[in-house]
Amino acid sequence: MPKTAITGSLVTVEFDKSADMPIYRQITEWMKTAILSGRLAAGTKLPSTRILADELGVSRNTVVQVFEMLTEEGLLSSRVGAGTFVSDIIQDQTIIEPDTPIEPASRAGGYPFRSLSRRGKSLVVSATGEFSERPTPFMPDLPDLREFPIRTWMRLLNETSGRLTGQILAESSNAGYEPLRRAIGQHLNASRGMHCNYQQVIVTTGSQQGLDLICRMLLDAGDPVWLEEPGYVGARSIIRANGGFVCPVPVDESGAKFDEAMQTHPVPRLIFTSSSRHYPLGGQLDQERREELVRIAARNGTWIVEDDYDNEFIYNGNSLRSIFAMDGEQRTIYMGTFSKTLLPSFRLGYIVVPLDLSEHFAKARAVVDRHASLIEQMVLSEFMLRGLFVSHIRRMRNLYQARRQQLTTGLEDIFGKDCYMSAPDSGTHVILPLIKGADDRAVASRALEKGLVLRPLSPYYMTEERRNGLLVGFSAFNEDEIRRGLGNLDLLRGEIVPKLGM
Structure with missing residues (x-):
C-alpha cells in the first residue's frame, strides 16, 4: 500500500514585492510574528522549501534563507528525514493570541452600526442555556443513550458504507435519501x-429545522400564529424569529381551546399544536377539538403544524389518529423527529x-443547507x-413505562x-x-x-397567568439513578411544596 506524503500545513504569508524591504526579510518577520503569537502553533510541520516557494511565488533560495534565519533564532527546528517544525517556545504574551477577541470598532469610537438584526436579537433572547445537555437526573425529555443499539447500528453502517458511491452522492435528492423517505x-x-x-416526506436535521423551514415557506412578517399556552419555547422562538405574531391559546385537559381563540385572536395564518402529547403539560388533543381545528383551517385558509413528537411513548392504549390523516382539505404539515426515539x-x-x-x-430545503448527512440517512x-426501529420503540416503551412508575x-x-400533575400515562416526564x-426558577436553581x-414550568408561559x-424526567435514568435522585430530592422536601390533587 503506497504511503501518503505529509507535506506540512498550508501557510499564508503576506509580503509586498514592490516594497523596499527585501522579500526574505518580509517573510521572516511575518512568520516570526505568526510563531510568537501562536498562529503557527508549536509542533506545526511546515511545507518543504520547494513547496512553500512554489506556493508563495518566490525562489527556493529565498525560502531557504528564511528557514535558516528562523532556525538560528530558535523558532524552527529540523529533523533529518522528517522535515521542519515550529519549535516549542514560550510565546510572547504581549502579542494578541489567536483566540483573544478583538474589541469591536464601535466600542473603540468607530462606526455605530454594529448590531444584530431584529431576528438575530429574537433568537439570542429566546435561547436557553441554563442546564447542561449531559443526562443528569431528572433532566426531562431525553432518551437513554446507553440503550441505543450501537452494535447493530455499526453493523449496518459497515454494510451500508460499501454502497455509498459517487453516483448516490450526486443523485441524492434535496428532500432526502429516497429509501429513507419511503421507510x-x-x-x-x-x-x-x-x-x-x-x-x-422532507428529511430535515431535526424538528427545529423543520419548523424553521415551514415558517420560511408559509409565514410573512406580522402573520398571526396560534401557539398553545403554555407551549414549546423552541417553537415560540422560531416563529418569532421568522416574523410571526404569536397568539397564546389556553390549554386544558382536552387540549388547546380553539373556540375561545376565535373570539379573542386574529384569524391565524398558522396554528401550531402538539397533538399526541401536549408539551409540556402532557394532555392529548381530543377528537372533538381535532375536528374543530380542521374546520377552522379549512374555513380560514389556515395552515396547521402538527408536532407529533411523542406519539411513540403512549403506554396505555393508542394515540388518536393524526390530524394530518383526518384533514381532507390537506392544510396540515406533520412534523416528526428521531431525537427522542x-x-x-x-x-x-x-x-x-x-x-x-x-x-x-424540496427546492427550499436545498437553499437552506442541501440535505442531512447521507450515510446516516442510508x-x-x-x-x-x-x-429494527419498531422493535427498538417497543423495547424502550416498556422500559420507560417501568421507570415512570418508579x-x-x-x-x-x-x-x-397526587403530588404530580395528572396526565395520560405517556411521555418521558411528569x-x-x-x-x-x-418560585419554580429558584427551586430549580x-x-x-x-x-x-x-426544569421550571413557568418559562413555557407567555402570559402572566x-x-x-x-x-421531572425519567426516561434517561435507570433504576439506581432514579432511586439516588429521589434520595437527593427528599433533601429538598422543605423547599418544594407541591400543589396536591391537581
Whole structure:
C-alpha cells in the first residue's frame, strides 16, 4: 500500500514585492510574528522549501534563507528525514493570541452600526442555556443513550458504507435519501393512520429545522400564529424569529381551546399544536377539538403544524389518529423527529407536506443547507426497513413505562398522594406542580446545587397567568439513578411544596 506524503500545513504569508524591504526579510518577520503569537502553533510541520516557494511565488533560495534565519533564532527546528517544525517556545504574551477577541470598532469610537438584526436579537433572547445537555437526573425529555443499539447500528453502517458511491452522492435528492423517505412514509401510514407517499416526506436535521423551514415557506412578517399556552419555547422562538405574531391559546385537559381563540385572536395564518402529547403539560388533543381545528383551517385558509413528537411513548392504549390523516382539505404539515426515539445528537427529523407543496419545500430545503448527512440517512433507512426501529420503540416503551412508575411512586412517598400533575400515562416526564406564589426558577436553581436538574414550568408561559411547577424526567435514568435522585430530592422536601390533587 503506497504511503501518503505529509507535506506540512498550508501557510499564508503576506509580503509586498514592490516594497523596499527585501522579500526574505518580509517573510521572516511575518512568520516570526505568526510563531510568537501562536498562529503557527508549536509542533506545526511546515511545507518543504520547494513547496512553500512554489506556493508563495518566490525562489527556493529565498525560502531557504528564511528557514535558516528562523532556525538560528530558535523558532524552527529540523529533523533529518522528517522535515521542519515550529519549535516549542514560550510565546510572547504581549502579542494578541489567536483566540483573544478583538474589541469591536464601535466600542473603540468607530462606526455605530454594529448590531444584530431584529431576528438575530429574537433568537439570542429566546435561547436557553441554563442546564447542561449531559443526562443528569431528572433532566426531562431525553432518551437513554446507553440503550441505543450501537452494535447493530455499526453493523449496518459497515454494510451500508460499501454502497455509498459517487453516483448516490450526486443523485441524492434535496428532500432526502429516497429509501429513507419511503421507510418514513410506510411507518407513518401504518402507525399514524396517514396516507402519504414518499414525495411528501422532507428529511430535515431535526424538528427545529423543520419548523424553521415551514415558517420560511408559509409565514410573512406580522402573520398571526396560534401557539398553545403554555407551549414549546423552541417553537415560540422560531416563529418569532421568522416574523410571526404569536397568539397564546389556553390549554386544558382536552387540549388547546380553539373556540375561545376565535373570539379573542386574529384569524391565524398558522396554528401550531402538539397533538399526541401536549408539551409540556402532557394532555392529548381530543377528537372533538381535532375536528374543530380542521374546520377552522379549512374555513380560514389556515395552515396547521402538527408536532407529533411523542406519539411513540403512549403506554396505555393508542394515540388518536393524526390530524394530518383526518384533514381532507390537506392544510396540515406533520412534523416528526428521531431525537427522542434514538439519539438527540442524531439530528435527523422530517416533515410531511401536502403533495402540491412537496416540490416547493424540496427546492427550499436545498437553499437552506442541501440535505442531512447521507450515510446516516442510508443506515437509518435500513434500520427502519428491517423492522429494527419498531422493535427498538417497543423495547424502550416498556422500559420507560417501568421507570415512570418508579418515579411517580417515589414522588408520592416523598410529597404525598397526587403530588404530580395528572396526565395520560405517556411521555418521558411528569410535572410536580407547586403551590401558588412559589418560585419554580429558584427551586430549580436550588435543586441544581444538589446535583438535580428540574426544569421550571413557568418559562413555557407567555402570559402572566401561569402555573409554577417542575418538569421531572425519567426516561434517561435507570433504576439506581432514579432511586439516588429521589434520595437527593427528599433533601429538598422543605423547599418544594407541591400543589396536591391537581
